[in-house]
Amino acid sequence: MRVFQVQCKMEIIRVLRNRYFVFWSLMMPILFYYIFTNVVNTHPQDEGAWQAHYLMSMTVFSVMGSSIMTLGIRMVQERAQGWSTFMRITPLSDSVYFAAQMAGQSVIHILSITVIFIAGALINNISLSAVEWVMSGLWILLGSLPFLAIGTLIGLMRKVETAAGVSNVLYMVLAVSGGLWMPIEVMPKVMQTIAQWLPSYHFGSGAWEIASGHAPEWKNILLLVAYLVLFMLLSKYIRRKQEAV
Amino acid sequence: MTEVLTLKNVTKSFRQKTAVNNISFSISKGEVVAILGPNGAGKTTTISMILGLLRPTEGEVKLFNRQPQEKQVREKIGTMLQEVSVMPGLKVREILELIRSYYPHPLPVKDLVNLTGLTEEDLKTRAEKLSGGQKRRLSFALALAGNPELIIFDEPTVGMDITSRKRFWQTVRTFAAQGKTIIFSTHYLQEADDAADRILLFKDGAIAADGAPAQIKARIAKPSVSFTAAPDISLEPLYHHSEIDDIYRKNNRVYVQSSNTDRVLELLFQEKLGARDIQIERGKLEEAFEELTSTTKEAI
Known part of the structure; x- marks a missing residue:
């Protein structure tokens, strides 16, 4: 148990020291949130609802980013630098190592969610009920699973540069087309149809529903689970192919 | 143990x-x-x-x-x-x-x-x-x-x-x-x-x-006897002796490797190979090892 705790602690320290993480997952979302709810005036019909909606978008944006990028790039880095091989020789079991990484990542997500929620609440004085805060936080925490699976897919790449490039592009495309930067309602019809099939849209959608006082739709849950299974199978398949050498 | x-x-x-x-x-x-x-x-x-x-x-x-x-x-x-x-x-x-x-x-x-x-x-x-x-x-x-x-x-x-x-x-x-x-x-x-x-x-x-x-x-640094011989002379007779570990030509000289160089000399005259300019060389360790190294192809 002590091994697991030490391992988790170190994982968390590592993420917090990562400049990518602090910039993309904490500073950018809060900055965007400030700009799009205060500086740029979009004249929404319901100011409060828009602010809550956009706070959810940005939190989802942040957690999605650290799931895809932080985890994936780090996996590539560890393999490229021989650390993964070294770990296999130590008595630490693979499952404890993996579990500690996931636990560390979850703690980081909880931290991101809390920080961005607090920032949002302070900036615009958002009033959600306690249940709504907790439920939307939980939704974002659990909804990150398919994106962590994307992270492990990125983690199978051989070069850090490729992994960083691919994950950046993927992250931005998913964020914009999933309606996290601006609602899909203002986008062309084609984009709206595409968004309906993207995991990022459904990740956001569930949080928006909760923030507007509804439960997430079944479709949100189903699509996210389907993507999770798909990405996990894909990552398993690729790993097996790589090991077959 | x-x-x-x-x-x-x-x-x-x-x-x-x-x-x-x-x-x-x-x-x-x-x-x-x-x-x-x-x-x-x-x-x-x-x-x-x-x-x-x-x-x-x-x-x-x-x-x-x-x-x-x-x-x-x-x-x-x-x-x-x-x-x-x-x-x-x-x-x-x-x-x-x-x-x-x-x-x-x-x-x-x-x-x-x-x-x-x-x-x-x-x-x-x-x-x-x-x-x-x-x-x-x-x-x-x-x-x-x-x-x-x-x-x-x-x-x-x-x-x-x-x-x-x-x-x-x-x-x-x-x-x-x-x-x-x-x-x-x-x-x-x-x-x-x-x-x-x-x-x-x-x-x-x-x-x-x-x-x-x-x-x-x-074992890897073996002494050898080297000599010059006419190119048409067959070295065949030497191959039958178990005391000899290796025979090779290098820079127009024939090298016969064996831990028993006295015996090699004896054989040279016995087989009448017309060996000239005979030298006995003590094996150089690093050279022998390098030789071993150079013959191996790259593998994983």
């Missing part, structure tokens, strides 16, 4: 290439063994199988009478791999503490610092900012962190400067004196000769020789 490591008829093939071909040996507690051989001789593949990173295609590897992957084995071994391993984002002290936490009886950080020459400054530096030499020292410290009974180094001194090298072998000797078993690979004959009390000489994925450094040296 207690056997720490046993390899029985171990073969490893990658697709078409056989990197290690049916090798068997065992190492007892307290031995310092060098795995010596040119690049591509199968040293790293063998070490990877000992560490459980690769599974043998055939045969069996046992450490402390167990499978290499077992936790009880992992707790007793320490390794420094060829590729320097670094965990980005953590300071040296944090990495040491982390790795120490995996083992039941780790060495104190203070000891690790003294043994490896890491400085206080290094301990506060993040792993990714270390220089090559500092990374090597960190790897060395990580290998010792669990106070292992068996220490395995793959090409440990590559990239070390003379001072670090000296310190490294000093520490290795200290550990050997404590009864720890040490296995290291190298392609420098000198290094194997200086540090090990037993050499396993690898060539083309097989063990070409196994013994004390003095024995190995005697």
